[in-house]
Amino acid sequence: MIPAPFAYARPSTVDEALQAVASGGEDVKILAGGQSLIPVMRLRLAAPETVVDLTRVAELRGVRDDGDAIVIGAMTTHSDVLSDPLIKQYAPLIAEATETVADRQVRHRGTFGGALAHADPAGDLPAVALALDAEFVIAGSGGRRTVPAADFFVDYLTTALEEGEILVEIRVPKREGWGMHYEKFNRVAQAWSIVAVAAAVRREGGRIAEARIGLTNMGPTPIRASGVEEALTGADATAEAVAAAAARAAEGTSPSSDLNAQADYRQHLVTVLTRRAVTAAAGL
Numbered sequence: 001m002i003p004a005p006f007a008y009a010r011p012s013t014v015d016e017a018l019q020a021v022a023s024g025g026e027d028v029k030i031l032a033g034g035q036s037l038i039p040v041m042r043l044r045l046a047a048p049e050t051v052v053d054l055t056r057v058a059e060l061r062g063v064r065d066d067g068d069a070i071v072i073g074a075m076t077t078h079s080d081v082l083s084d085p086l087i088k089q090y091a092p093l094i095a096e097a098t099e100t101v102a103d104r105q106v107r108h109r110g111t112f113g114g115a116l117a118h119a120d121p122a123g124d125l126p127a128v129a130l131a132l133d134a135e136f137v138i139a140g141s142g143g144r145r146t147v148p149a150a151d152f153f154v155d156y157l158t159t160a161l162e163e164g165e166i167l168v169e170i171r172v173p174k175r176e177g178w179g180m181h182y183e184k185f186n187r188v189a190q191a192w193s194i195v196a197v198a199a200a201v202r203r204e205g206g207r208i209a210e211a212r213i214g215l216t217n218m219g220p221t222p223i224r225a226s227g228v229e230e231a232l233t234g235a236d237a238t239a240e241a242v243a244a245a246a247a248r249a250a251e252g253t254s255p256s257s258d259l260n261a262q263a264d265y266r267q268h269l270v271t272v273l274t275r276r277a278v279t280a281a282a283g284l
Ligand SMILES: Cc1cc2nc3c(=O)[nH]c(=O)nc-3n(C[C@H](O)[C@H](O)[C@H](O)COP(=O)(O)OP(=O)(O)OC[C@H]3O[C@@H](n4cnc5c(N)ncnc54)[C@H](O)[C@@H]3O)c2cc1C
Pocket: 029, 030, 031, 032, 033, 034, 035, 036, 037, 038, 054, 074, 075, 100, 101, 102, 103, 106, 109, 110, 111, 112, 113, 114, 115, 117, 118, 122, 123, 124, 125, 161, 165, 166, 167, 168, 190, 191, 192, 193
């Protein structure tokens, strides 16, 4: 299939990109790695008037240290995320989840910001961003604003990004001394998650001091497993305590039923995957 005709802009700065978006007409689409947008355009499910390609905007690529946070440029590819030393040191959960995203070809083109802006419920990175308390820096004609992960994912394929805005970078608080693990269930290697769990745990000796759990594909947006977090806080770091807490993982979830799994199966699966993820993150 061939996409419908569109105008094309290839800016080299964020300011130029914002101008291109503002002057692009009724329906403007940002192009990052194109791994989700191009298939949708080829199927003509999207037919934007203008496509603004961010691939030449160098300031949107790379990872930097910013004191108590690391900052990941929206156009940093999945491959670059995987080899980045700051991510490895301060947010290894991101690298672990990214390693499960698709195949090498897709990871070479696809971007961290594109995957978050796309907000697919089965996408692996939104739940990770939520678990790690990431903040989203968004540029628009009126300047920049910062949105916490808890407010960024609004609905199915829908984020807090407004028309004319560009996701610029993602700030991730440094978490030294935390154990982290991403547990993904899919039927074949390199496929999307049927369900997945992102866990970050801080231990103090034999107890769990803090836990943050994000769930993938358990509703239209990623969600925190608050019941599990509450049960783990202050609990003994034992297999029994983790299993009891993980039994609450389906609380407040609303997964869909599809060809891969019925909703009740997903609600069972999430308790199993949460137990595995927390067990690994807590080093048990
Ligand atoms: C075969 C295949 C398998 C995949 N498997 C997985 C998987 O297992 N797990 C997983 O998580 N993902 C998977 N993906 C998706 C992959 O992670 C994509 O890279 C991602 O969904 C989109 O990133 P992109 O950079 O290609 O964005 P694009 O396709 O270019 O853009 C996606 C959407 O986000 C918008 N957008 C992009 N960047 C910005 C920005 N800076 N500001 C505002 N809006 C923006 C675009 O306008 C578009 O609507 C798979 C993709 C393919 C093709």
